[in-house]
Amino acid sequence: MLYQLEGSQAIAKAVALCRPKVICAYPITPQTHILEGVGELVRNRELSDCEFINVESEMAALSVAIGAQATGVRSYTATSSQGLLYMIEAVYNASGLELPIVMTLGNRAIGSPINIWNDHSDAMSVRDAGWIMLFAETNQEALDLHIQAFKIAEKVKCPVMVCVDGFILTHAYDRVDIPPQGEVDEFLPSYVPHVSLDVDNPIAIGAMVSPEYFMEVRYLAHRRQTDSLEIIQCVGEMFQQKFGRDSGGLVRRYCVDGAETIIVTLGSVAGTIKDAVDELNLDGQSFGVISIVSYRPFPAEIIMNSLKNARKVIVVEKALAPGVGGILSQEIELALKNTKVEIVSVIAGLGGRSITKLMLKECFLMKDHARTTFLGLKEDIIAREYTPMKCCGCEGST
């Protein structure tokens, strides 16, 4: 059924349809409306047999989910930015314990300077934490990915983080189709834990692991992730069969075949990029777009096959590794290491800076791209605030 809903409310509805038994709530902008939404659904019994717990920190939020999932029930929480950093020890712990928790990350910049607006710094800070990380492009996809996330997590025995751009998706009202409970129940049956605390069959979860076995544990985590590429693709196809909507999967391809230049990105900005590319292509240009849904595991082979015939790849990325540059672009470079494709990075939208169609079109049409470009950087501020440094010892040594 179609509804006009705020992104957060759409996600809350999707989470409720998945019938989690334990939900932990701690507020942080911009994900707060999601947890308020599911809390209301629990209180008015739209979501029954679910414990909704107000906790005292993000560390507790994910820890409560860890305890609940280890006891054999589906559990869920959401966070953003500083909150994700505050719980990061538990983020690694949840994946290490192979607990299929689902968590929404309402993507937001990380301070200092404190900033509540959207970029992908938070997601990038946990890219090696062993979670499956899916990026939503639209509110509909955010809703759909949550339903798929529980299925993928439970199949792979790995927690899934659904990344949703803060404000741009979480606070935007859009039309969404919410599937009926019966169909979701058919797609996502009751959770059967692969392992859980049980008084009739006592086991220990979370033992110390010494050098004799630790490598194997980490290898298995890697192996499960790489093998899950197929499962993520398959769950996307199952979703399409069931609900008639192409959502999820590993990457979305737009006008890629035969394109000279392909833009690669993550998340909601793909919409603006597609609009820009449409206009450029109408003018006789040759652009395509790859929007990555599954950032972890990283679908390097599909990306390589989609990009290898392009002349140039422009990675539009909302995160920065100071001293290095873009993060996603490094991974694209690795995927294309045996090709001659030119790869450039466009750092855009940090801390919620607007990314407009006009800015993108101008940037895409540039003839000579630097390896790293900062889209819309205010050069006058940089010139005023930054004095190039010199080492005192070698100044004037010539």
Add this chain to the structure above:
Amino acid sequence: MSNFTLGNNEENAAVQSNCDRPNTLTSGHRACQGCGEALGARCAIDAAYNAAAGKIMVVNATGCLEVFSCSFPENSWKVPWVHSLFGNAPAVATGVAAALRSQRKEDIRVIAHGGDGSTADIGMGCLSGMFDRNDDVLYICYDNQAYMNTGVQRSGATPALARTATTLPNKNYMGNDPQTGKNVPQIAMAHGIPYVATASIGNIPDLEEKVSRAIEIRGAKYVHIHVPCPLGWGFPTSETIQIARLAIQCGLFPLFEAKNGKLTASTLIENLIPVENYLKTQRRFAHLFGKDVAPDAIGVLQNIANANIERYRLNGDVSYD
């Protein structure tokens, strides 16, 4: 049916004196010889197991207890057990209790336990949150008064003037600053939770009784157990229980119970001893008996014991609010 060790009559027999004890923390683990925490955990979890007819789940904070009891592929626990992190055991236990409630399995009782570092310091936020929500969890702190697993560093539960690796005394410094430290049982009481108790491996029947009582109460419970550490405190491994008893007898470790934030019972000290008799048994206080000692050093600790005696009515002045 059961056998009782010499010295125990059936009426007052401890769970531990019974050959058919649950033995939840079974032998073969890697604790040091004379470990007070291993003894405290075995007594507490065995008592809880009996009180809950075997239906318990245990959450363990990182620390000595976790490391010595469960190192893959070996495991000494005969109960469902989960270890997550150093600072989050109370929150994990909240999750376990919530999962059980959502499945209407509240006959299964939930315990979280850890050392004084995880309780008084790094896990204090999660502990306070669990108390605040009055979650149906029994939290047990095994207090050996420093970070023993990492090699005896000061914690918020380290006593005044004690020597640890991070409070090494010298001619300008007498050991852990008496102005510092926190009293976790009092912090628990300030939350107004249904039940708070202190216990000691120097009085095992009392420890078992308090844990058994706690496990039957719904809501948040806190039991703080004094567990001497031969390695960290510097005493022979045969002396663990004797030293725990001296701590009770001198008033430095008061045994009491509190319900809904109010003190309701305390164990009277029979044969009160000066703190000196307790302090001189341990190398962590040896600097207080050297020749360059400030004259009032032992007096500082005696004053703490005296204040405990008054505050918890350990001298027979029983007039609770």
